Amino acid sequence: MKRPRRDLVWIPTFALLVAFAVPWPLWGVDRVVAGLPVWIWWHVAWLGLCAVLFSRFARSGAWERGMGLRGGTGEDRSGGAAAGGDRP
Template identity: 50%
Template sequence: MHRKSGTFLWTFAFVVLVVLAIPWFLWGDSRVVAGLPLWLWWHIGWMGLATAVFYAFTQSGWDEMMGVTRG
């Protein structure tokens, strides 16, 4: 991946992870699903997604974004 576009995509992914970590669209919502508030299920899914994104980042963007040389 070209360094600039890769950096842009990862930054965008991180921003999305941050912005939607709190499910703003469920504000004031008190629906309960399977014994837990709906917004808590969002949190559980979102943390799982964050781990997947972070893992992918360690596989491809980690060194490029920092400008580190290897070898």
Template identity: 60%
Template sequence: MARTPREYLWILTFAVLVVFAVPWFLWGDGRVVAGLPLWLWWHIGWMCLASGVFYLFTRSAWDRGMGVEA
């Protein structure tokens, strides 16, 4: 089964979500915002973004490759 450009876009999207889930560039940064380290705020925001992307995936491409009609 050949992949469509849309499937490659979802693969790329999830790869970006995984790569930036851990804020490597903020390690060793001691800044604190509202009582929490900045890297923790990044993680909280990133998980909210990942949840939104996963929601969009379930609404648009969840059944891809399963032979199920939407």
């Protein structure tokens, strides 16, 4: 399966997210900001960045292409489930 070039950008993006998930530059730093250690703020900011990037990844359609799915996300544009869904 051939991937569009824009989908290949996500591979190094997620590799960087994994590599910097651990606050390497903050090891040994005992600084406290607003009552919490700086490394906790690192994680809070990092998780926010991960959430934003994953949202963009999913909205770009790369998720469906990577999973071998064609078309949309299984929901029509009105927000309801597509025909043949799990509704009784």
